[in-house]
């Protein structure tokens with residue numbers, strides 16, 4: 001189960017080549033990179049990047065927890081990789097519409113795409129690269145909720161954090177509060193460990209350690 005208690009450790013471990021090789025075998029030949037972050041308290045996420053699977057876990061996880069979660073996340077990614085690509089063009093178009101309608105066209109993402117179901121996140125944004133990823137889990141939710149999540153990530157391209165300036169950007173969207181409530185409800189009813197309302201959706205600058213972020217800037221192929 002996901003961590004319920006915040007980590008108190010302050011170390012960030014770097015995965016060695018040897019452990020990565022071991023995980024590669026476990027992931028059916030796909031390279032897996034595990035990154036531990038002291039800033040990451042109770043969320044686990046995974047995505048494909050540059051031909052490998054990256055799994056982000058809290059630094060305080062034991063090796064057993066790490067093994068369990070890496071297996072879970074890799075399985076989810078590998079299950080969810082089939083049809084999603086067909087939706088990426090539509091997603092990019094929708095992002096452009098939302099940016100135009102609610103952000104005066106100021107948010108111009110470098111890339112918007114669907115990824116496999118993320119265990120603890122609905123979406124993520126990497127402001128430094130302009131990259132937005134939406135979890136396949138959102139596909140089952142109403143369009144206006146998907147729009148809110150996409151708009152939320154787009155707004156991070158203008159304001160990276162979650163301060164008043166950020167929320168002011170989202171006020172133009174009439175269903176912001178309803179969507180936030182909806183997401184909370186879905187998370188709670190499913191017993192998911194999603195962080196509240198996309199509070200852990202930023203992949204750099206605000207959360208995470210800078211070395212980890214630099215590694216994430218690798219152009220994705222997949």
Ligand SMILES: [Zn+2]
Nearest residue numbers: 198199201202
């Ligand atoms: Zn956010």
